[in-house]
Amino acid sequence: MPLHDPAHAFVPYPDVPVRSAPTGPLADLRFGVKDLFDVAGYPTGGGSPIVLAMSGIKTHTAPTVQKLLDAGARFAGKTVTDELAFSMNGNNAHFGAPINGAARDRITGGSSSGSASAVSSGLCDFALGTDTGGSVRAPANHCGLYGLRPTHGRVSLEGALDLAPSLDTCGWFARDAGTFARVADVLLGADALPLPATPRLLWPTDLWAMLEAPVKEALDGAAERVQSLLGKASPVEVALESWDAMYWNFRYLQGRESWLTDGPLIERHAPPLGPGVAERFAWSRDVTDDQVNAARAFRVAFRTQLAELLGTDGVLLMPTMPDIAPRRDAADDSLEDYRNRAIRMLCVAGLSGFPQLSMPLAQRGGAPLGISLLGPAGTDRSLIALAEGMAR
Template sequence: MTMTTAPLAAVFPIDDTVNAWVAHGRFTIPPTASGPLDGLRFAVKDIFDVAGYPTGAGNPAWLAGNPVPASSAPLVDTLLAAGATLVGKVLTDEIAYSINGDNVHYGTPLNVRAPGRVPGGSSSGSAAAVAARLCDFALASDTGGSTRVPASYCGLWGLRTTHGLLPREGMVPLHPSFDTATWLAHDPETFARVAAVLLPPSPHRFRRVLYPEAVCGLADPAFAAPLARVLAIATRLLEAAPALLTLPRGDETLDDWRQAYATAGGHEAWQTHGAWITASQPVFSPAIAARWQGAAGIGDDAARAAWARVHEIRAHVRGLFGDDAVAVIPSAAGVAPALDASGSAVDALRMRTLQITCIAGIGGLCQVSIPFAGDDGLPLGISLVGPAGSDAALVKLAIQVAAAL
């Protein structure tokens, strides 16, 4: 297994082949000041507002039914003020309710790291554009894995931020209690430069390394070797013996945790968007339509029970991490599925992946995905998960781990 930080020149496509940009999504907004991001170009996932440009959220009905924003999301303004140049808006899975990376209305962005395979979603255009070097980094989001999964599928650096750490104003919500603003980058240097601008300082000092065997066991065999390498390097750097971690407790399963997340989040998503869906009758892909149909059928009693479980799990997970532990886990359960993979195969992988990604989601924790390439050349990601608020320290550790590979 080898770590990767850049796509092969042989697979560089021209811009319009990548299909990352939204319609009329190519534009340039120069920086508003000089700063630490001078010379860097970034794209914006089409759930973030950019003043004067429509926000489509991956669905034509949303695009048609919402006014063009008069102001940009605060994160966009922050990046422009730090010296970065905005070069356009990129595709997303519909209302960010998918981790696969396809879009029935606008097509599937090209994964240049794994041609013939999906890029992962919902930050599909962000990942595709960064992987193809059409920009240096891209704003994205992560609710159930929407940054961690495309980072893994496309061989990129990605961070799920601590819930609530970065502002989400001017960002289309999905599950507000789990939504996070994030970014993807194609190399550790760019990743670190953006982190220095967006993340507050972290006082955390990691002293413990956790290895949750059940979580790692959900991933395909290709993840075993890089997991072992990251675990070994992290323990050496922190001078801490790895602690095997039993997750979950008792007779619970990780799928029980996933279901609690899906039920609580689905109910919240319907409270957020149900009135619009009922009034506008938007057309969704079959898979996403089924998720909205399921969300609509979650009753208040079921939601209350799910939220009670979520709060219990969150307290348990945060107690395990304390303020000084980092865990090593896979970023996804498998490599990117083929474009023509069956729906049942895609859904089976999705269920396994969500059992992995729901841990940081429920816990409100931060998670960095480090890019690797397997023996077959396909990208995959290995993650470090840290306590809430340790984002800056976790990014620093992840880059140190990668440098020691």
């Protein structure tokens, strides 16, 4: 890991050498690994003192990390994550708040906070994160990075700590589209059913209607740029029933699974959980079977609806987040309000399991602002190819 970490992005573990291939497609790149993934020679802390204390030193490296090492990428260190990966703010009550390299007075976003911080601060070339409810897309938006939530299950999470397995995905960050695509070639390979070179671009009016006017204006230029290359987007609506229904059904699924994952540890050891995290787990404990069963049926219906809307060639052009990153000194209730607004946007990919790529194509008030492409299941590499074309 870096001898000097001005962004507080890396967990300060003792430096243990991690072997990578001497040559390969990523041999000139250094990468960070969110501290949910096992790396031989290191503990896996999950942003939690109790998980860290129980971890021990791992003897095997997670397959996704090993793929990158085998492609020649060099390990830069394990990056800070929000506590138990159940936050979107990038402020860990036990391990601190990594610095947003693109807007130092604003939060990085979480829970892949350290990975986004390390890349945006130039401490490594790319970094692995995970995305359950938005933990790659939110930091990508906030820190001016490319970030992908892949098709659910496409990138292995073996050897990584769970939060909500039916929603958890492994993504990554890079500052430029070219580097991002090189990593994609290693982790994704080719799409089984790629998008056409000029897909059918769709404009989800109900998503764009969530934005306040200054945010919409800030994204207008990026949206026009995408349409100048891919064609004018046709208006559609994506929500099933209502955005409240989308929000709550996502929350019920995430809540039940996160409690099944971490509830036993919390009940046995009563660890002191940080602000927001404690309240979310307490809420999750009380999600009912009826709520979960209804949410599972809702997810199936929504996934079917979105698949029919997209077909094999449709791509949504959508905002990534409601706005630029909140300030680091924002009040807790303000951050929670922002998080709840964000989930209404982020849950489209979460409930469907479809890939969403956030691109750093706009800014507002001197801070980055992302815009996203969301495609059918399995079109991850095609979305990245579209971003490469825009960057060129």
